Amino acid sequence: MMIMKSSHSRRTLALATALAVASIGVTACGGPDPADSGPSSSAPIRALLAAQPATLDPIVGARSAQIVWATMLEPLINTDADLAPTDTGLLTNWTRTDATTWTFTVRPDISFSNGEKADAAAVANTITLTRDTAASPLKSYFGNVTSIEAPDAGTVVVQTKTPQYNIPDLLTTVYLVPPKYYQEKGSEGFAAAPVGTGPYVWAGANAGRDISVKRNPDYWGAAPANEGITFTWANEAAQRLALIQSKSVDISFDLPPAQATAARSAGVEVVSTETAMKIIAFLDSTKAPFDDPKLREAAALAIDRDAIVKGIFDGHAVADAGLLNVRPGQQPAQQVTANPARAKELVGGGGPTVQITYPAAQYTNIEEVAQAVGGSLEQAGFTVKYESLDYGTLVKRIIGRQVPGISIFAGVPNVAVPDYFVSGFMKTQSLTGNCPDPRLDALAQEALQQDDAERAAPIYDQLNTIGVVEKHCYVPLYRQVFNYATAPGVSGVVFGPLNTVDFTKTTR
Structure with a gap:
């Protein structure tokens, strides 16, 4: 959607569902909350989106939805600043053993936040779901894949009917889901409380209002610099501008040119990226x-x-x-x-x-x-x-x-x-x-x-x-x-050219 995406560990642009933590200054209709008394140093980073998320299930969700789920779930392969696959993620090595066979090495000793093992079987299951789920927007990309096997806990073998050079590239947009939990909950149940291997874990949501994640204390990589993120949304650009100007949010995404210009004129820091x-x-x-x-x-x-x-x-x-x-x-x-x-x-x-x-x-x-x-x-x-x-x-x-x-x-x-x-x-x-x-x-x-x-x-x-x-x-x-604005003192937001966001370095 493509529809709807990433450098810097592919933390991305947006969609979701609902349950929640504290009031953060934006109501369901996008207005400021009178009860808000401003953020504390330990409060979540407050990120304002342009639209209410639709699903947090990466198997069926359009890739414009990642800003929320990519805080909790991780792609199988990370990319570098040049958008090339790197060995820094869940899959650490890959070789083309023959014209139609790719062999991948899974990072050892990784677990999902619910305790399930993030091993080769989980990787194979996620690729299979991506290929076979009727509503998967990535389904057509994996139609040439004939076999996905996990011969041991650290190895995944993918075979294609005809040669396909871009399998590692495709896995940079496939997000790992826990097999047992996903099967038990189904797509809607998973979207209501996602489980992944990422730097944040689900903290709840209020239906139609906000979604929150908090720092994962058991994350295998570098710990986030903040305690968590709370996502809200406001469809009107004027509301997004007003809320960042009033310091009711820390980051306001997707400001149209007129609002971006107005924000700059008011002294608000705005970042513009082609x-x-x-x-x-x-x-x-x-x-x-x-x-x-x-x-x-x-x-x-x-x-x-x-x-x-x-x-x-x-x-x-x-x-x-x-x-x-x-x-x-x-x-x-x-x-x-x-x-x-x-x-x-x-x-x-x-x-x-x-x-x-x-x-x-x-x-x-x-x-x-x-x-x-x-x-x-x-x-x-x-x-x-x-x-x-x-x-x-x-x-x-x-x-x-x-x-x-x-x-x-x-x-x-x-x-x-x-x-x-x-x-x-x-x-x-x-x-x-x-x-x-x-x-x-x-x-x-x-x-x-x-x-x-x-x-x-x-x-x-x-x-x-x-x-x-x-x-x-x-x-x-x-x-x-793409224009986004940050409140005074907020730094470390990493926005990639594929419309991805990494919040792990964000502080205020």
Whole structure:
């Protein structure tokens, strides 16, 4: 979601459920709590999110949900500052023993916070759940995996049907869950009180209001510098600005450009980071009206990404015309440039109705973006209607192939290799399934069979050209510049380019 992600141990961006500890200054509707008397030195770090979390189950949760669960759960493999896999996490070594076999070494003597062993059997179980659970957003990435075995407590062997160079990369976004507890509780039960191996443990939540974690006294790694974190949310950007200005929270995430500018003017420290998250318009080529290639081309030519960046974000976003250029700074080999006049010619008179579906309050200024896309389509001759859904509902409908027309949501490459978007969006059996084409399936498989990402790069350029430039199934719009503000004295928040957050060094 990609949808929705990480340097620095991959502690990430956000979703959750509910039960809780002390009042922290934000009510369920996002207002300040009159009873709040300010933080004490031992109180949790107070983190304010833009939206209420949907699930804390990493098996079925979109990867925009990690800010909360990644405090308690850990990925199988960590990444470094360059987003490359490292040996510092739960898996400490991996070798490609033959073209279709990967062997992984599990860090010894690690336990979950409930006492279960975090051994090879747990790793194998988590990968299996990721591959086989119907609602898993990572399911398509592991469709080539035929066998996952734990021959002993310290070894996991993964076999694939055909060669696949990126298995270690994929495991950087698979979070380890305890087998017995997960089976006993099920997805909803696990999400209500997650158990992991991470630096924090569940401390409770108040339904619809807040979620808290506290320091894990038995964590195998370096202990957090703080006692814990309490997450709250406020959908309105003005509320997030007001709460950080009033010092009711310690960190306020996802400030739109106007609020970020206002915060800076008021002397609040704001950090801005160009991220790998890009907002994309997905056109469903399997249903009317975009089963007509001419109308897909018209829509792609009508949408002016540069105007969106300038008019809505005042330049505080980065126009991006590519789908598979996953790292900030990369550019696509070919791209589509807006041409409203040609778009109008292609539509002709009496254009069809197009539904634009987008997730309410999930991304900065997303409603304005949807309206801008719709306005461009109307100028080309389309009739436009809008449907705003909560993020969780939108994801379920996309997976169920129930979103005709255009859906607008973020692509978050939690794994910094192009196949993350290819397998997630482009293959016939992908998450979106909006552009079935045997050529894309064949090229996707060919790319994975290369020895490494460098050798696969020309194939990914070809995939991008077919999907974006020739078939117009995807209209990439822009990369998000993410702004967050910290209260006076708060330091040590580590925000990664894959929209990940590490709170372990945060102090005030």
